[in-house]
Amino acid sequence: MKAGIVGLPNVGKSTLFNCLSNAKAQSANFPFCTIEPNIGVVNVPDPRLQKLEELVNPERVLPATVEIVDIAGLVKGASKGEGLGNQFLANIRETDAILHVLRCFDNDNIVHVDGNVNPIRDKETIDMELQLKDLETADKKLEKVKRAAKTGNKEAQKEEAVLLKIKQNLEAGISVRALEFSEEDYEEFVKPSQFITDKPVMYVCNVDEGAATTGNAYVDKVREAVKDENAEVLVLAVGTEADINELDDYEERQMFLADIGLDEPGSAKLIRSAYKLLKQQTYFTAGVKEVRAWTVNIGATGPQAAGVIHTDFEKGFIRAEVIAYNDFVEFGSEAKVKEAGKMRVEGKNYIVKDGDVMHFLFNV
Ligand SMILES: Nc1nc2c(ncn2[C@@H]2O[C@H](COP(=O)(O)OP(=O)(O)OP(=O)(O)O)[C@@H](O)[C@H]2O)c(=O)[nH]1
Numbered sequence: 001m002k003a004g005i006v007g008l009p010n011v012g013k014s015t016l017f018n019c020l021s022n023a024k025a026q027s028a029n030f031p032f033c034t035i036e037p038n039i040g041v042v043n044v045p046d047p048r049l050q051k052l053e054e055l056v057n058p059e060r061v062l063p064a065t066v067e068i069v070d071i072a073g074l075v076k077g078a079s080k081g082e083g084l085g086n087q088f089l090a091n092i093r094e095t096d097a098i099l100h101v102l103r104c105f106d107n108d109n110i111v112h113v114d115g116n117v118n119p120i121r122d123k124e125t126i127d128m129e130l131q132l133k134d135l136e137t138a139d140k141k142l143e144k145v146k147r148a149a150k151t152g153n154k155e156a157q158k159e160e161a162v163l164l165k166i167k168q169n170l171e172a173g174i175s176v177r178a179l180e181f182s183e184e185d186y187e188e189f190v191k192p193s194q195f196i197t198d199k200p201v202m203y204v205c206n207v208d209e210g211a212a213t214t215g216n217a218y219v220d221k222v223r224e225a226v227k228d229e230n231a232e233v234l235v236l237a238v239g240t241e242a243d244i245n246e247l248d249d250y251e252e253r254q255m256f257l258a259d260i261g262l263d264e265p266g267s268a269k270l271i272r273s274a275y276k277l278l279k280q281q282t283y284f285t286a287g288v289k290e291v292r293a294w295t296v297n298i299g300a301t302g303p304q305a306a307g308v309i310h311t312d313f314e315k316g317f318i319r320a321e322v323i324a325y326n327d328f329v330e331f332g333s334e335a336k337v338k339e340a341g342k343m344r345v346e347g348k349n350y351i352v353k354d355g356d357v358m359h360f361l362f363n364v
């Protein structure tokens with residue numbers, strides 16, 4: 001599962017990528033600095049891990065990770081191949097969620113491809129290119145399904161109706177994620193088409209450091225423009241955070257963050273939000289060798305969670321011993337949780353909850 005950083009050229013995407021990951025992407029004050037996508041595996045900050053570490057005192061601690069991809073900037077006409085648009089759109093299609101970066105800072109020295117700062121227009125430019133690309137996908141599919149629908153094939157007729165609905169909405173500037181479908185229609189006809197505008201999205205407003213906690217007038221406009229989208233809007237002083245991230249010393253970083261009014265980097269919040277956007281959650285294993293956060297899909301079963309560690313664990317799954325994170329912390333150790341009768345034994349149909357501390361029993 002990976003989240004892609006998307007936006008116009010030169011709005012701070014690679015700078016954001018550098019705030020998030022230690023894989024240094026090239027960032028510079030000219031459009032199309034990035035061509036090939038930069039991929040980073042980013043630790044998901046989770047204070048629960050520190051707590052478990054205190055209690056268990058393991059040899060090592062491993063956080064959950066999420067993959068972030070820094071993609072080249074899109075411009076108007078990208079869907080028609082402008083600015084290597086088709087290649088960049090293909091990069092976006094390969095991601096599972098979109099972090100849409102909007103420039104919300106003034107600075108005459110930083111080039112804006114469309115001449116002036118206007119995040120609402122920028123958002124519409126990007127949305128339109130993504131929608132046009134999806135329209136192409138819908139049209140191609142429609143072409144294929146049409147004949148079968150004409151000959152009376154019921155499935156084809158259903159698919160045709162779904163695709164027509166998508167097409168009409170895209171033509172009206174409405175993204176696929178905003179549409180409602182029955183669950184069967186969605187699973188059968190919408191999901192397999194991998195429409196770009198069906199991917200979950202969040203907006204990252206890149207502001208200057210004075211606005212890191214408060215936002216600014218541009219951010220207010222963005223919030224207003226997306227209020228019906230049910231999408232998160234995050235305010236981040238990307239440039240400043242990238243500079244702070246360069247410092248080696250933790251105390252020093254905290255001091256500079258405090259200066260702009262933050263007690264943790266905005267990028268930490270962003271990573272957690274991206275993780276949620278990808279519909280991921282965390283369970284823990286807590287042994288003396290290793291305390292570790294593992295990533296599973298929300299809704300995963302016990303065996304699927306075990307399978308994240310090793311496929312043999314999934315195949316040979318017998319049962320799981322499960323302790324809720326809060327119980328683990330309240331009683332202080334696995335033994336004490338057991339004594340208190342708070343450890344549960346769960347079978348194959350158990351649906352994993354965020355924060356479960358798990359131990360798997362299996363056959364090989
Ligand atoms: N003042 C200011 N400058 C910024 C900020 N974020 C990025 N920049 C500058 O803007 C320029 C472009 O940043 P990049 O991160 O390379 O932009 P990009 O979106 O990756 O651009 P492309 O790869 O060309 O699409 C660089 O000179 C950055 O230093 C910010 O928050 N404030």
Ligand SMILES: [Mg+2]
Pocket residue numbers: 013014015026027033034070071072073
């Ligand atoms: Mg870039």
